[in-house]
Amino acid sequence: MDIVDRIIISEDDIQRRVRELGKAISQDYAGKEITLLCVLKGGLMFLCDLAKHITVPVAYDFMSVSSYGDATESSGVVRIVKDLEESIEGKHVLIVEDIIDTGLTLSYLVKNLHSRNPASLRICTLLNKPANRRVDIPIDYVGFEVPNEFLVGYGLDFKQFYRNIPFVFVPKKEYIQNA
Ligand code: IMP
Ligand code: MG
Numbered sequence: 001m002d003i004v005d006r007i008i009i010s011e012d013d014i015q016r017r018v019r020e021l022g023k024a025i026s027q028d029y030a031g032k033e034i035t036l037l038c039v040l041k042g043g044l045m046f047l048c049d050l051a052k053h054i055t056v057p058v059a060y061d062f063m064s065v066s067s068y069g070d071a072t073e074s075s076g077v078v079r080i081v082k083d084l085e086e087s088i089e090g091k092h093v094l095i096v097e098d099i100i101d102t103g104l105t106l107s108y109l110v111k112n113l114h115s116r117n118p119a120s121l122r123i124c125t126l127l128n129k130p131a132n133r134r135v136d137i138p139i140d141y142v143g144f145e146v147p148n149e150f151l152v153g154y155g156l157d158f159k160q161f162y163r164n165i166p167f168v169f170v171p172k173k174e175y176i177q178n179a
Helices: 011-028 044-051 104-114 173-178
Strands: 004-009 034-040 058-066 079-082 092-100 120-128 141-145 168-171
Touching: 011 044, 011 120, 011 141, 034 044, 034 104, 044 058, 044 092, 058 104, 092 104, 104 120, 168 173
Parallel strands: 034 058, 034 092, 092 120, 120 141
Antiparallel strands: 004 168, 058 079
16 A cells, blocks of 8 residues: 555564463453444444454444544544443443553543442553553553554554554655645
C-alpha cells in the first residue's frame, strides 16, 4: 500500500499477541462472565479477534467517545457520543481499547464507569504509547508498547480510513501533510 512508510507491528505478531492476551484473560476471569466494553471505533478489530480466544462467557457492549476529532493531536476534550445499552452494575467489565496515548479518554471513561458500580473494571489495550501520557491510569493488559509516532491500521484511523488494515504502520509524511 502506497501510504505505508514502515510496518511497526506485523499481522502475525498482532495475532500471536492477541492469542496470548485471550489466554491470560480467560485464566484471570475463570468462573466469571465478562462484559467486553469496546471503545468505538478503534477497539472494534481488536475486540473481535480477542473475543475468539476468550473461553469464559463473553458479552459485548459498545461506547463511543470523542477526544480527537479528525486531528492527529489529542484535544483533551472528551465527549460521550454513544453510551452503553446495558447496565454494568454488578458486572465484570473489561474495557477494550486500540491505543492509550495521553490517557485523557480512558481516565474520563474509567471515572464515569466506576460511578455505575461494576463488580470490577479493568483495561485491555492493544497498544500503549507511554511517552505522551498526561494522566496516570493503571492498565491491566497491554499488547505492545509503541513509540511516540502517529500510527495507523488495525483499528487506528487516519481521517477515518485504514482501520481495516491488519497490521500497524507509520504513514508516509506526505500523506499526513497533504491531507
Ligand atoms: P488518548 O485520550 O490521548 O489516550 O487517546 C485516545 C484515542 O486517540 C485512542 O483511542 C485513539 O482512537 C486515538 N489515537 C491515539 N493515538 C493515535 C495514533 O497514533 N493513531 C490513531 N489514533 C490515535
Ligand atoms: Mg480509541
